[in-house]
Amino acid sequence: MQLIDIGVNLTNPSFDERHQAVLERAYAAGVQQLVLTGTSVDGSEQALELCVKLDESGQRLFSTAGIHPHSASDWNGDSAQRLRGLLSEPRVRAVGECGLDFNRDFSPRPQQEKVLEEHLALAVELKLPVFLHERDANQRLLEILKDYRDHLTAAVVHCFTGEQQALFSYLDFDLHIGITGWICDERRGTHLHPLVREIPRGRLMLESDAPYLLPRTLRPKPKNGRNEPAYLVEVLREVALHRHESVEDLAQHSTACARRFFGLPSVD
Secondary structure: OOEEEEEEOOOOOHHHHHHHHHHHHHHHHOOEEEEOOOOOOHHHHHHHHHHHHHHHOOOOOOEEEOHHHHHHHHHHOOHHHHHHHHHHHEEEEEEEEEEEEEEOOOOOOOHHHHHHHHHHHHHHHOOOOEEEEEEEEEHHHHHHHOOHHOOOEEEEEEEOOOOOOHHHHHHHHHEEEEEEEHHHOOOOOHHHHOOOOOOOOOOOOOOOOOOOOOOOOOOOOOOOHHHHHHHHHHHHHHHHHHHHHOHHHHHHHHHHHHHHHHHOOOOO
């Protein structure tokens, strides 16, 4: 059984000095390939550096490059040029993490929208898929996407946590959906249990979003409370349960989907 973690924040300081051990546990658990999330220009450069440093084979670690909406205020005249340079690197397989977050509003909404459009324009120009973030901004995200969707190769709404209307609207836009350990949270994720059955095969991918979103169904739980890519197997188990699929079947089709989406090689 092979899994692909499409979203792991390996540049997070909580993983410092632990990268190799974290990856070894992931590989042992069946997570054979990982896409490292870039959430700032500097962070995207660090993600690429980790890919090169920790994966000499060039088959296991890949990354994204973008600016998270929380940091949209950091966008400046050099941002597009630096991102374009990163996105030309073979290991960088998607534009993002980018999008809209109207829940925390760490950056002004007009600036978030401007920076999202800059990312979408880069994705169209470079013919790369997009790794999207959305919180409390479903309709506005769709309004902005509408002008770009026909020219984008693909896009995934990562860490989907929304309701049925939002899910169906994204599927109508032919978007992919990323599911995390949020579905394992009995306090706020149970609404996803029936919804994951509505995601067609070929549009569903799995992600840890580590070190965040430790699956609350995991037993035993790590004392440090830190999520890892190895725990993606628990997300697989929970999603398979509610889709009424075997874990083997879900692993096969979600992995195939991720491999197509990011253009990843088969692992020897």
